[in-house]
Each structure stands twice: as C-alpha cells, then as structure tokens.
Amino acid sequence: MSKKKIIILIIAILLAGVSLYIYKEYNRKNKDLGKVTADMEIQSSDLIKKFETDEAAANKIFLTKKDFVVAVTGRVKEVVKDEKGYYTIVLGDTAAFSTVRCLMDSMHRQEVSRVKQGDKLTIHGAITGFNKDDLLGSDVILNRCAIPKQLSNL
Amino acid sequence: MKKLILYPSIILLSFSLVHAQDKFYTKTAKVFFKCTKPSSPEKIEGTNKSITCVLDTKTGNIQFAVLMKGFEFDRALMQEHFNENYVESDKFPKADFKGQIINNTDINYTKDGNYTAKVKGTLQIHGEAKNVETTGMLVIKNGKPGINASFQVQLSDYKISIPSLVSDKISNTVDIVIEGNLDPLK
Numbered sequence A: 001m002s003k004k005k006i007i008i009l010i011i012a013i014l015l016a017g018v019s020l021y022i023y024k025e026y027n028r029k030n031k032d033l034g035k036v037t038a039d040m041e042i043q044s045s046d047l048i049k050k051f052e053t054d055e056a057a058a059n060k061i062f063l064t065k066k067d068f069v070v071a072v073t074g075r076v077k078e079v080v081k082d083e084k085g086y087y088t089i090v091l092g093d094t095a096a097f098s099t100v101r102c103l104m105d106s107m108h109r110q111e112v113s114r115v116k117q118g119d120k121l122t123i124h125g126a127i128t129g130f131n132k133d134d135l136l137g138s139d140v141i142l143n144r145c146a147i148p149k150q151l152s153n154l
Numbered sequence B: 001m002k003k004l005i006l007y008p009s010i011i012l013l014s015f016s017l018v019h020a021q022d023k024f025y026t027k028t029a030k031v032f033f034k035c036t037k038p039s040s041p042e043k044i045e046g047t048n049k050s051i052t053c054v055l056d057t058k059t060g061n062i063q064f065a066v067l068m069k070g071f072e073f074d075r076a077l078m079q080e081h082f083n084e085n086y087v088e089s090d091k092f093p094k095a096d097f098k099g100q101i102i103n104n105t106d107i108n109y110t111k112d113g114n115y116t117a118k119v120k121g122t123l124q125i126h127g128e129a130k131n132v133e134t135t136g137m138l139v140i141k142n143g144k145p146g147i148n149a150s151f152q153v154q155l156s157d158y159k160i161s162i163p164s165l166v167s168d169k170i171s172n173t174v175d176i177v178i179e180g181n182l183d184p185l186k
Helices: A003-026 A044-053 A055-062 A106-112 B002-020 B076-086
Strands: A040-043 A070-081 A087-091 A099-104 A120-131 A139-146 B023-036 B045-056 B061-067 B094-101 B113-125 B128-141 B144-154 B170-181
Touching: A040 A044, A044 A055, A044 A070, A044 A099, A044 A139, A055 A120, A070 A099, A087 A106, A087 A120, A099 A106, A099 A120, A099 B045, A106 A139, A120 B061, A139 B045, B023 B144, B045 B076, B045 B144, B045 B170, B094 B128, B113 B144
Parallel strands: A040 A070, A099 A139
Antiparallel strands: A070 A087, A070 A120, A087 A099, A120 A139, B023 B045, B023 B170, B045 B061, B061 B094, B094 B113, B113 B128, B128 B144, B144 B170
16 A cells, blocks of 8 residues: 555544544443442441531542542431432431432332342442531432442342 | 320320421422523433422422532533533532512412412522522422422523533523422421
8 A cells, every 4th residue: 555545544544533432422421330340438427427527528529520439338218219210218327317318320220129228238329419407407419329239238 | 193294295296286297398309401502403401300398388488409410411421511611510519599489378288289389589509699580380289299390590690601612502591390299397
C-alpha cells in the first residue's frame, strides 16, 4: 500500500474509534451496582453518624466523587413498597430514629422478595444525601441499590 | 382509686385519638420533570422517587424536601450534566417547598373524595427561593390523603442557565408533576 493510503486508513480507523467512543459515552446508562466493587464499605450506624455529626463533611466524602458506590451493612428495619411498586429497604437499629433508606434499582426488584425485617444485609448503592428531620427521623438516602450476590446471605 | 385513674385516662386517650390524624407524611413521593423543546431529538426528563412530604391537615401546612442527586435519568451523561452543570448539586444538594393549602377549610380529610387544593408557598432550588402558587388535587381514600399537582417553573428564576449549545433541546420552562400517597404520622 502507498504511504498515502496507509495514512488515510489510519485516520479512518481513528475516526471510527472516536465515533464509537462518542456513541457509547452518549448512550451510557447508569451502571448496575450489583456487579461493581464498592468504593467504600460501611456499617449503617456509622454512615448515619457521619452525616449527623457533620453533614457538609459527609457530603464531601460521599456526594462529590462521580459514581461513588458504597456497600452499606445493617439490619433491615422495614421493607417499603410504594404505590408504583418501587421498593425501599430501610436499614437501622430498632431503637434508633435515624435510618439508611435504600431505594432499590427496578432491575433488582426480585431480590427484595426474599428480604425480611431483622435480616442483616449488605447493599450496594449511590448516596443521594441526608434528610435531616426531627419530626420524621433523619435518613441517609441511597438509590440505584442492589444486593450483591456474593455478599448476600439470603 | 380506680375512678381517679380511669376518668383522666379516658380524657387523655380521647385527646390523643382526636389529634391522631393531624399530620400525614411520606418518604416516597415522586417528582417528575421535563423541559424538552419541540426541536429536541431526545426527551429531557428526570424522576426523583424519594421526596419527603409532610402535611398538617389542621393548618394546611405542607412541606416537601428534595435531594437533587436523587433525580434519575435514562442516560448517565444527562444525569451527570444535570448535577454538575445545571443544578450544581455539590453546592446545592437540596431543594424544598414550604407552603400552605390556602383553601384548607374546603377539604374534609375524614370524608373520602377528590378535593381541589390551592397551594401557595416558597420553592427553593439551586439556592434561589421564589414564591409559587398552583392548584393540585387531594384525593382522600380510606382516610389517607394522596397528592397530585402539576406546575411550571422557569429555570432562569432559579439562576439555572442553559448553554446556547443546547438551547434547541432544553426549554427554560420546566413542567413538573408531583405525586404521593401519605400515611398518618403516629
């Protein structure tokens, strides 16, 4: 092949590569958190304490890094199913007012059917923030939650 | 002796029953928004399924708390842009609404039915607070209120700017729908 043809071929391959990257990046969906390794493992009581002690500092740790995944371990206080069929697993001590609310990813709905009150569970999720509320009880909220298979003792 | 304990207990108990159904709440109310311009090739919309709402049926006082990072989008890139460039959720992680049902006396919370609720209050997004007024629906079913309201906000009112590059996709006028079923606060 002539030098000119090789250069054209290389440029064509590069353009194809860049186009594919742009296409994939544009259409990228949120990762399935059931399959990723968590960035941090933490007990639900410690997570609540971090936010209750210093919300701004906790926000910096958990909310500012892109796609930061936590593996939160705790006892199931309640399993909530809302009017649209979305599940929330509420982790917390029976005595405590504050909880960790884990909004389950709609793709992981079937796992929730095996979860009962009192179960000790590790859940992967993305923290969306802290709702401080003296009337209703403060909550750390997570979404896109999944129960990772290898850590599930269900 | 028994009467001394019994009668005050009955009075106290009846007080607690009367006041038992004053406040209702939910932690799973939903907000859906869209700001898609007709010329846009794709839908610009997001949903948040973990809105907290408290309603005081005696006063008509109603409040919502929203965590901005709770908004979910079809495309991860849209979610990132929403958080990083538009609502700047690192700086302003929360939005809230604090208001009043101004025709609260028209609503019979103990009688099942559909009631129009005129709501007026302050909406805070992106660090900016604005007075808003809208009409919504309050559906009482089995003694519990369900809320449903649609209204519009202007992004510019909340200092959220749309870059000219995407001005053919994203509208300054955002349609918002909020809905939820409330349970009694014990």
